[in-house]
Amino acid sequence: MGRTIAEKIFDAHLVDKPDAGSHVLRLDAVFCHEITTPIAIQELRERGMESVFDPARIKAVIDHVSPAKDSLTAEQGKVLRDWARRSGIRDFFDIGRNGVCHALFPEQGFARPGMTIIMGDSHTCTHGAFGAFAAGVGTTDLAVGIHKGVAVFREPKSIRFILNGKLRAGVYAKDVILYIIGQIGTDGATNCVMEFCGEAVTAMSMESRMTICNMAVEAGASSGICAPDAVTADYLWPFISAECTSKEEALASWMAWHSDPDAEYEKTFQYDVSAVEPMGTFGYKPDQVKTIRELEGTHIDQVYIGSCTNGRIEDLRVAADVLRGKKIADSVRAILSPATPAVYSRALDEGLVKIFMDAGVCLTNPTCGACLGMSNGVLASGETAASTTNRNFNGRMGKGGMIHLMSPASAAAAALAGHIRNSALYTAN
Amino acid sequence: MKKFGGRILFLDRDDINTDEIIPAKYLTVLSKDALSSHLLEDLALPGFDPGRDIAGKGVLVTRANFGCGSSREHAPWALEANGIYAVIAESFARIFRQNMYNCGMLAIELPKEDIERIIGASRDAACVITTYPPNIVITSEDKISTWSFVLNGFDRDLIQAGGWLDYAHKKYG
Structure with a gap:
């Protein structure tokens, strides 16, 4: 067998x-x-x-x-x-x-x-x-x-x-x-x-x-x-x-x-993955999933790009493609943690760090920090995050906070808009 | 080997995760006892008050997929520090279940109907659990109910050895 x-x-x-x-x-x-x-x-x-x-x-x-x-x-x-x-x-x-x-x-x-x-x-x-x-x-x-x-x-x-x-x-x-x-x-x-x-x-x-x-x-x-x-x-x-x-x-x-x-x-x-649209979570469990289209308009206080799920160079390139030449919304704070020193260094070489800084994104050193609410970006009660991490559990990023999990492209798009929306990289066709 | 039983803490919800059992901010401690007062403190469950409901309990009864999420053994340790050595649920997340037996504690799976009946028991129900034979006896007011459960040979050995570290040390020395 x-x-x-x-x-x-x-x-x-x-x-x-x-x-x-x-x-x-x-x-x-x-x-x-x-x-x-x-x-x-x-x-x-x-x-x-x-x-x-x-x-x-x-x-x-x-x-x-x-x-x-x-x-x-x-x-x-x-x-x-x-x-x-x-x-x-x-x-x-x-x-x-x-x-x-x-x-x-x-x-x-x-x-x-x-x-x-x-x-x-x-x-x-x-x-x-x-x-x-x-x-x-x-x-x-x-x-x-x-x-x-x-x-x-x-x-x-x-x-x-x-x-x-x-x-x-x-x-x-x-x-x-x-x-x-x-x-x-x-x-x-x-x-x-x-x-x-x-x-x-x-x-x-x-x-x-x-x-x-x-x-x-x-x-x-x-x-x-x-x-x-x-x-x-x-x-x-x-x-x-x-x-x-x-x-x-x-x-x-x-x-x-x-x-x-x-x-x-x-x-x-x-x-058939060609039918998959950009997705995001809406509740306190990772299986509570909707399309970004359905979540559009949801207010976001903090954007977090990083973690073992999406803090690699490929992820940073996508986020930079969305943010290039633009500024994040005044109502949002955005934090990006390159997952490793090599990723950080590569992002510097490729000019991505400049794009993030010009957009108003805070770069931290590589760490798990905010993903599990331990450091570097804990949410206050009642705040909402668009995050490229892997868990949206109640209180995960800080007691009383709500997390919407999504891709780096969608998180960067949320940073620009101040609310959830599809990135300009996505075309429905 | 631990003794299993006591009054029952009911948590009537599916998918209670390890962040809810013990929040990540307490993972910085270097002693298991320091977790004791933070067990389930962030659990959002109507009617549940950790300050009132945990004291004096020896068994936890809950629904499906208990202990999902993080691998933190701090979750079983926080239960252990409160004298809760057995969890009875419809199902468990893999790592949590293994962590319980690794600590010499019981994670017992029962069918949904049985969990329904136990959760329907009086809040003052008392429970005694034996591992040989594997039985749960619940006394509620004047009613006594008995359930048998499946305990794999290896899981029983872990309970008897007091956990995986002692078992492995003897067997794979």
């Missing part, structure tokens, strides 16, 4: 089956940040289990609150920093080199096809864009992963999403994933892997695939996943060129991480 990508990765990493439905897997990478890792470090220390399974397979970053905003966050950073140092973790990214984990780690080539990856962060599913099984876990799973290099998962059931057609101008990966979550609901893929395939996925950049996989958890999925292809090989080439003589060789070896034609899926959904 044929197997899915996820089943192949599980088979190749299986260490133990403690019962019929549970799989203990060997981990290829454990990613860490300063919010969920310090308590894991403390728990391990208290039990005398301080050693790490493999310092080369552990990557750590301070990203959620950076620079530290108070003594508590300074302490969290210090716990992670000191631990990385004494554990011999070379890939540790502190301020100046740090960025939003799910943008920074792929940029460093840490996510590869066929890998098993965990992190104490629900949006770890992002790395599935590279053909990896990448899942968010809690602090206890993280502690075991750090110490033993294993993690436990239930059956790797997959749901297949075949995305056909070509996106219209002004419609992006973010619109597609919001549309899909609107269709299947916030528990539409619980305990499953969301496998994305079809001509529209093949046509997508790695950045766009990451945007789609990033929000898989908003439908309850453990991981998003895309089969590795030529786009993957181009992106990873700087990191694999020492191991492979050619991209073709890499692609051939990655065929091990493609689903078989007769693989079994829990469900299969097919969508």
